[in-house]
Amino acid sequence: MEIPFTHHTLPNGLDVIVHEDHGTPIVAVNIWYRVGSKNEQPGLTGLAHLFEHLMFEGSAHHDDKYFAPLQEAGGQINGSTTADRTNYWEVVPTGALELALWLESDRMGFLLPAVTEDKFKTQREVVLNERRQVYENRPYGMASIALSQALYPPTHPYHWPTIGVPADLYAATLAEVHDFFRRYYHPGNASLAIAGDVDTDEVLRLAEQYFGDLPGRDLVDQRHPPIPATPEARVLLEDRVELPRLYLAWQSPGFFAPGDAELDLLAEILGGGKISRLYRGLVYERRIAVDVVAVQSSRQLAGTFQVVATAAPGCDLAELEAHIREEIARCAREEPAVDELERARTQVEAEFTYRLQTVGGFGGKSDQLNAYNTYCNNPGYFGEDLARYQRASGGALRAAATRWLDVPGVALSVVPVGERARALPESAVAEVS
């Protein structure tokens, strides 16, 4: 699987990656900044994400909504923040490429004059409403926050939630927000991918023209704390839910590290859909759960392997736990069947293919080029990435299970309000901020 591209680094450090796809008269402009909530400090969390909001509110030469000119041009526009990075993208008709570049370069180079106390305060309220909508008011919504806090020590950058701790957001000052921008938002800390109905030489010329005169600084030091050992913990949350749910979580390898692809395949075999071992065991045969999934979510500094199952009415979490642990132990004991592994590989390959049908958006070709460039220093890592899965042997899957999953890990029970007794025995109330 190859996505042809041209990669050029401007003198100010900005990576420019161009991929031509003339199928549709559109172009995707996609920028990644190497900053996420992992770059924050305890007590000052939520800034990376708050920033993503402020980036749409105007810059020095267009001190107004970024959505307006792009929507008028027929563009689609969005951004997102994770622990590791922040991305921004537009998909526009080809004729609006320069508009998108003008806007992206203006907010990269000239944002601060437009970031006022007023905008900061309004967007802080918007972000707190986002937190209520996406986490606090959603069933099981606080589970991911509780898990991060149980899995990582308070000093580790994956301990705190990307959305931020409300008290920190209230404590942050405009000056701190400005400092955050100066430190992380510059060409040397960014990667620009452009994919679509364009001519590569023309795009490189335009990139130089729009971004070339922005002052570059050195790449910001990235912290690389070692992956902490998986702690052993049993915690619980009460929530407005109908059915108790169990989360089992372990530390695991980060992006592209040894064992990452193996655990991905193992997750597929254990909990990827209706024929997976856990669905079959818990939902189809024993009928003690109404759903179950397993997932290896890798990130830059470390990954998390998780199994999540919701109890069927009248069934208890301890029973789910016993069955899941038995299946995990089996993975550490036996290699998967040859055809089971083959099937998982096919599914991974198919997902790759389906994701790359579009030039833009989250997960499309431009986003993927930037992901590989940011995490592997090689935008063309597609083939290598896929090859990891093709190489992974049954023995390697078993070894990865033994290396990473052969400890109790963190068990989080989410139970209906007032029904703590339905959590796993000896669970402490989870810390959630």
Place this chain on the structure above:
Amino acid sequence: MSIDRSQMPRPARPAAVRFPMPNKHRCGATRIWTVAHRDQAVVVLVWMIPVGSAADPADRAGLAAFVADLLDEGSAGRTMLDVNERLARMGAQLDTEVGVDATVLTLVSLARTAFDALAALGEIVCQPNLESGEIARVRTLRVSRVRQMRSVPGALADRAFYKQLYGSHPYGQPPLGTEDTLARIDQEELRGFHRERLLGVAPTLVLVGDHPHDALLDAATRVLPATFTEGDTNGRDAWTAPRVVDEQACARLVIVPRPGAAQSDLRVGTLTADRTTRDYHSLIVTNAAVGGTFVSRLNLNLRERRGYTYGVRTSVHFWRAPGPFVVQTSVQTDATTASIAEILQELAQIGGPRPVDTRELGRARDSLTRGFARSFETAEQIARAATQLALYDLPDSWYDDFVPSVEAVEADEVTRVARNYLAPEKMRVTVVADPDRVGDLAQLGLGEPVLAPPF
């Protein structure tokens, strides 16, 4: 080389994009449409049956969705595990969607296994086992899902809102059903629904990919059951929603209590028009201006000016019978009453005192027309677009006429449809919130809030 930052570049007007028209074939009453697409790796298969949740009998809400859920739970004598194993080995991904007017199965497959995928899809749709063991298992899962929805504020809001809007019309029934209706639906009813409705009405197959038409057509013909070699697509009218919806005499303001809720979920809306309305383009332009885009009046007001919400969006649904215009948002609890008042105020303004200005109108129209090319990038997008043509019997020229039709919508048209359809006095409001902390809802002038029945 530096650039002039005092002036934003003006985008060139995008070239017109033609919708890739399907090659249309008929096999008896069944329509088989193939569309050539340059993507060599993927083939998308859509099986659309124009029967959806509106076909649920009044006391059997959830029947259509129950049957659809059972389709891949075992077919042609194979078990659920066998059926899904077969799909997984091909890397094919099945999505089953039950809308009010149609049941649509979409199978995204790798090109190299497209013909096998089509055969598998044919079995799933035409020969489900519908055995009692499978039914019992799936029933339990569906009842659990209904119960889980009680703690999902958006699901509570939708359910109460559609009931408030449609009353006893089929669109007012919960598509998932209730614990009660799911308990009552028996094997005979499930089999009957499958036989008479899903197989009793000719489907449309839409196949999009790089394969030759003849090969796709031939493969499709082979998976069709004999039932469809004769017959009439119009048979579906017996099963679909009445085209007229009676005005409901129910409350304007309904509250679903959610004590301790971190936010209030709101739905504000009314009935508009059906899929054949001549006001289609005027309505979507009006929607874009009032709440359908990020820079719409409502989002700029509630999110960008006041910070009450993470976002507010409006949409208009065009169905076989008149669909709703709906404002959808979650707002901070102490701003519940103020947010509803602002929403009603904005709806009043756009239909009268503050009509859309030239800039706003241009922005609304351009957001719909200039990005049109994006809608047909992937095989799946093209398949879905073609499916809409088939479901609502739209003319072949529908997508090619779209841009000029939107461009022809003038400001007075927007004012007219806003006043005609979106007047605040027509709006029904559903609030899912902590009743003790929302403030005085009665001051909205919508009457006393009425408690929604528990679900």
